[in-house]
Amino acid sequence: MNVLLFANGELHRGLMLDRLLASVDSHRVVCADGGALHARALGLSPHAIIGDLDSLNAEQVAAFEATGAEIFRHPPEKDETDLELALHYCRQTGAKSIQILGALGGRFDQTIANILLLTPPQFRHMRIEIIDGHQAIRLLRPGNHRIDGARGDTISLIPLANEVDGIRTRGLQYPLADESLHLGPARGISNVMLSDEATVKFAGGLLLLVHTSGRA
Secondary structure, eight states, X not given: OEEEEEOSSBXXXXXXXXXXXXXXXXXXXXXXXXXXHHHHHTXXXXXXXXXXXXXXXXXXXXXXXXXTOEEEEOOSSOSSOHHXXXXXXXXXXXXXXXXXXXXXXXXXXXHHHHHHXXXXXXXXXXXXXXXXXXXXXXEEOSEEEEEEOOTTOEEEEEXXXXXXXXXXXXXXXXXXXXXXXXXXXXXTSSEEBSSSEEEEEESBSOEEEEEESXXX
């Protein structure tokens, strides 16, 4: 099952987002609280809305229920953010691929927390991407990974572990050949795709892949 998951951050239009929206017929629409307003603005009807609903008023909640949305209300005092609760819902309902919209912008603490939600091991069997305007962000775990894009696209590899080792890349202007990236230094920023496909392979650690259409 493919899921389009709306968070309650800022929603930016761009090539990556527009490509995704062109294929929404095959997606289930899930919203974290006020993310339902983003979905409605794009002409989409949520299948499920999860959260403490502090960003929606009673009339809005009733209107979404009237169009068939399931409402999963949680108390305001909780350990998880609404987006985290929505990801758990997606996992429990069998989602295999999740594209998150509206996860960036606004509050910096929420932006960082939303990006780090890609890392919990319980989500490792789902392919999760954050789509924002011209950018797609996903977590890479050890193994082989293919990047589909276009010549000239910008690729950044950001370590989310003290050391990410054994990195080999193909199809990028500045290759890595069995090398390491370390938490802190910005060596993996702003690489460039040489064709429509590139690959990344590594042995240990976690990498955040930020793929920007065209030159960033």
